[in-house]
Amino acid sequence: MPVINSIAALEPEMREWRRWLHRNPELQFDLPKTAGFVAEKLRAFGVDEIHEGIAQTGIVAIIKGRGPGPTIGLRADMDALPIHEASGVEHASETPGKMHACGHDGHTTMLLGAAKYLAETRNFSGRVALIFQPAEEGGGGGEVMVREGIMDRFEIAQVYGIHNAPNFAEGAFYTTPGPIMAAVDTFHIDITGKGGHGAMPHETRDPIVAALGIGQAIQTIVSRNHYALDELVVSVTQIHAGTADNIVPGTAYLGGTVRTFDPVVQDMVERRLSEIAAGQGASYGVSAICRYERGYPATVNDAERARFAAEVAADVVGAARVTPDAGREMGAEDFSYMLNARPGAYLFLGAGPGPVLHHPEYDFNDAVAPVGASFFARAVEMAQPL
Structure with missing residues (x-):
């Protein structure tokens, strides 16, 4: 079965929804307009239940099938990013400094398209729980929704999510069993030395020199503390120090990101960062203290659900356009919390050529919205047939 005909016919309407969302971006948990738009559409579609205010602005909507059975969860994230848009499109953000630079407007649209179809047809048993999540971009909205009990409250047995993928073949699907995205942690190193005149550095304890040494170490x-074939990224992404060219500052700061899949590697990195900061700091006569913050865990697909998701994708776009063992990547996703709570799978949907995610010129490709919506709809029908 290709893209569902009635969903394909929805493409002009879905494009309108998506572009309204794109013009009206909101951040993290503060999504009153976005959540209101979603709830309004769900009511118009005739879903059976709408539960608002979960994780502040999250929504779970229930559609009942034509017979008894379990509940399958489908998730879309709704929040935008604090980026000033430079796409130049007619439907560009109307809020300076905020834009949908990751395609969450498209993800929300795909789930709305599936909701409309499923509410009209109900060709499945049991129930579907439509999860519209806030705060994926750093706020951990997925964790909050799980912590507030959505999996138990709505008796969700399995859960699926999709992310668009620019510069992958348009309309093609990619997934993998096991880990698909990395855990993400953040480190902060605060260096305290002794400031003074730039012409008399011997009277100072220069935190900038120490920062450079720590960054190199x-x-x-x-390169030296872990097995070369284990995936690991440790990136220094911030260095801040100083206010003038003739002043040695008293303090400096380094910060960065860590991406891992193995908790043992994660523990090692946390330990080594503290050791390197303290040791290098001592060698330069300054104090250097590392604060390590653990973020989203690795996103791990259930092997059987990943296989099923690939079958669903093949049903929609054909087996030749599905890569069921695409491997893992070092990005991170708070859908990981939902997969820790229930078995399920996460997939990437190719969006064709264009600017990458989180780029100020990015714009979601509306042509793939019916493909994603069809995947969501067929996942329900194939997992819980009448």
């Missing part, structure tokens, strides 16, 4: 964690 951190590179040895990947």
Whole structure:
């Protein structure tokens, strides 16, 4: 079966929804307009239940099938990013400094398209729980929704999610059993020395020199402290110090990101960062303290559900356009919390050529929205047939 005909016919309407969402981006948990738009559409579709205010602005909507059975969860994220849009499109963000640079407007649209179809046809048993999640971009909205009990409250047995993938073949699907995205942690290193006149550095304890030494030493964690075939990223992404060219500052700061799949590797990186900061700091006569913050865990697909998801994708776009063992990547996703709570799978949907995610010129490709919506709809019908 290709893209569902009635969903394909929805493409002009879905494009309108998506572009309204794109013009009206909101951040993290503060999504009153976005959540209101979603709830309004769900009511118009005739879903059976709408539960609002979960994780502040999240929504879970229930559609009942034509017979008894379990509940399958489908998730879309709704929040935008704090980026000033430079796409130049007619439907560009109307809020300076905020834009849908990751395609969550498209993800929401895909789930709305599936909701409309499923509410009209109900060719499945049991129930479907439509999960519209806030705060994927750093707020951990997925964790909050799980912590607030959506899996038990709505008796969700399995759960699926999709992310668009620019510069992958348009309309093709990619997934993998086991880990598909990395855990993400953040480190902060605060360096305290002794400031003074730039012409008399011998009277100071220069935190900038120490910061440079620490930044260089951190590179040895990947090159010398772990097995070369284990995936690991440790990136210094921030260095801040100083206010003028003739002043040695008293403090400096380094920060960055860590991406791992193995908790043992994660523990090693946390330990080595503290050791390197303290040791390098001492060698330069300064204090260097590392604060390590654990973020989203690795996104791990259930092997059987990943296989099923690939079958569903093949049903929609054909087996030749599905890669069921695409491997893992070092990005991160808070859908991981939902997969930790229930078995399920996460997939990537190719969006064709264009700017990458989180780029100010990015725009979701509306042509793939019916493909994603058809995947969601067929996942329900194939998992819970009448």
